[in-house]
Amino acid sequence: MKNGHFFYDTNGQHINAHGGCFLKHEGVWYWYGEHKTEGFDGRFAWKYGVHVYSSSDLEHWTDHGCALDMVDDPESPLLRGERVERPKVLFCKKTGKFVMYFHSANKDHSRADMGVAVSDTPLGPFVFLYAERAEKGVWPMDVTRRDKDPKRIAECPTWEDRTPDWRYRIEQSAIVGRDFERGQGVRDQTLFLDDDGKAYHFYTSGDNSTIHIAELTDDFLHHTGKYTRMAQGRWQEAPVIFKRSNIYYMLTSGCTGFLPNAAHGLWAENIWGPWFEFDNPCRGEDLSTDAGPELTWNCQGACGFFSGGKQYVVFDRWNMKNFIDSQYVWLPVEFHDDRTFTITWQDECVPELD
Numbered sequence: 001m002k003n004g005h006f007f008y009d010t011n012g013q014h015i016n017a018h019g020g021c022f023l024k025h026e027g028v029w030y031w032y033g034e035h036k037t038e039g040f041d042g043r044f045a046w047k048y049g050v051h052v053y054s055s056s057d058l059e060h061w062t063d064h065g066c067a068l069d070m071v072d073d074p075e076s077p078l079l080r081g082e083r084v085e086r087p088k089v090l091f092c093k094k095t096g097k098f099v100m101y102f103h104s105a106n107k108d109h110s111r112a113d114m115g116v117a118v119s120d121t122p123l124g125p126f127v128f129l130y131a132e133r134a135e136k137g138v139w140p141m142d143v144t145r146r147d148k149d150p151k152r153i154a155e156c157p158t159w160e161d162r163t164p165d166w167r168y169r170i171e172q173s174a175i176v177g178r179d180f181e182r183g184q185g186v187r188d189q190t191l192f193l194d195d196d197g198k199a200y201h202f203y204t205s206g207d208n209s210t211i212h213i214a215e216l217t218d219d220f221l222h223h224t225g226k227y228t229r230m231a232q233g234r235w236q237e238a239p240v241i242f243k244r245s246n247i248y249y250m251l252t253s254g255c256t257g258f259l260p261n262a263a264h265g266l267w268a269e270n271i272w273g274p275w276f277e278f279d280n281p282c283r284g285e286d287l288s289t290d291a292g293p294e295l296t297w298n299c300q301g302a303c304g305f306f307s308g309g310k311q312y313v314v315f316d317r318w319n320m321k322n323f324i325d326s327q328y329v330w331l332p333v334e335f336h337d338d339r340t341f342t343i344t345w346q347d348e349c350v351p352e353l354d
Contacts, residue, residue: 001059001349003329004286004297004317009053009063017051018316018326019238021088021190022305023098023122029055030122032067032087032100033302042323043258044107045070049084050100052123058307058351067124068100068117077104077115077131084115086238088191088303090199091122092220098122099220101201103189104131110159112185114203116221133183134203134214134223139176141228141272146174153177159185159207167209171233175206184212188237190303191216192271195243200271202239208255209235213271230275236264240301242311244335251281251313251343253300258318260295267339276339284345297345299329308352311335313343 001007006014020033035048052067068087070080078084083105090099097118104115114134117126139147146152156173157166179185189203199216201223214227236252243249248268254261265281268274282293291298299315306312315329330349335341 001328001330001351003331003345003347003349004289004327006325007061007328009061011063013063015053015061015063015328016324017053018318019086019302020050020314021303022314023089023091024305024307025091025098025122027056028122029058029305030089031055031061032089034085034087035066036323036326038322038324040320040323043083044081045078045084046080049078050087050102050126054123057353064123067119068102068126068128076128077111077113078128082106083109086189086302088189089122090191090193090220092199092218093197095219096120097219098124098126100126101189101191103187103203105187109187112159112187112205112207114186114189114201118221129221133179134186134201134205134212135225135227136183137181138225138227139180140212141226143176147176149174149177167235170207170209175209176229179206188239190239190241192241192243194271202241202250204237204239204255205229206232208237209233211236211239211252213273228272230268230273231264231266231277234264234277238301240304240313242304242306242333244311247339248275249333249335249341250275251301251304253296258300258320260291260298260300260318262294263296263301263343265340267341278340281340281342282345283342286345286347288347293345297329304333305351308354310352312349312351 017033035051048066050068053061085103087102104113113131115131119126152174156178235255238253240251250266285292311333317327
């Protein structure tokens with residue numbers, strides 16, 4: 001896989017699965033992701049909501065088309081031209097179902113829902129179940145008196161009320177209290193399946209000012225109501241989660257939309273925290289584009305996968321002028337004794353197989 005280039009399927013077409021995830025099931029890898037189209041409006045979901053590919057060796061990928069399709073119903077959150085972003089899929093052993101979560105939004109991004117769909121097979125089709133905000137009427141585990149302060153709740157600006165000092169006003173107010181009754185917003189998100197079989201939903205919330213961690217029910221279809229917050233006021237998104245030697249790690253991006261920025265690294269001994277942030281874990285330069293770690297090689301993390309005893313991260317290199325021409329970067333993760341990790345640029349990545 002030549003990084004920063006198109007990755008091609010077995011039909012010779014470049015793979016169209018962005019912001020997605022990898023799932024290994026019964027010896028086969030599945031790559032799910034956003035189907036992008038031409039131009040700047042290609043960021044919206046016009047045809048496929050989610051594309052799916054399969055591979056037995058992480059190199060040769062077969063196109064299976066649409067896993068979750070868009071519809072023409074104007075009342076549906078899957079209306080063509082809306083947003084279906086960052087799809088993640090887990091296999092639930094208890095039910096034998098494949099469960100997909102995604103960020104469901106409208107064109108102006110004012111809707112911040114979690115979408116959930118389910119399938120009997122990894123290739124779909126996934127049946128849409130619902131899209132809604134999270135934790136309606138539920139306080140987080142780490143709730144404070146400040147979160148419930150009526151004055152701070154009243155002072156909290158809305159998503160539509162963005163001004164030059166908007167982030168500062170969010171940080172000074174009580175946004176979790178503002179969204180208590182209608183539910184917490186869900187934007188960039190990912191799923192994590194722990195060693196004990198419990199599943200968790202990580203999602204940016206508080207209008208992107210923080211990240212929430214929510215426990216899923218045994219069938220993976222809903223939140224249990226147990227959730228907490230991390231990286232409050234740090235404005236991070238695109239979470240990628242992995243685990244090594246009982247330590248949880250996270251790679252995130254700053255909130256600059258599709259524009260690149262410096263990545264963040266975090267670690268925790270317990271999935272509920274506390275989470276500790278460390279310096280940008282990226283190292284080295286892509287000499288072909290003069291892109292360095294200060295802009296994460298002009299990339300943004302999408303997901304992680306584990307193979308051959310090694311952890312890898314899949315990045316998107318967004319092309320805002322023509323989203324269908326967005327590219328990929330795969331890089332291995334190196335862990336260190338001080339509970340940090342680094343990701344070093346390589347022109348090519350050949351993942352080791354199990």
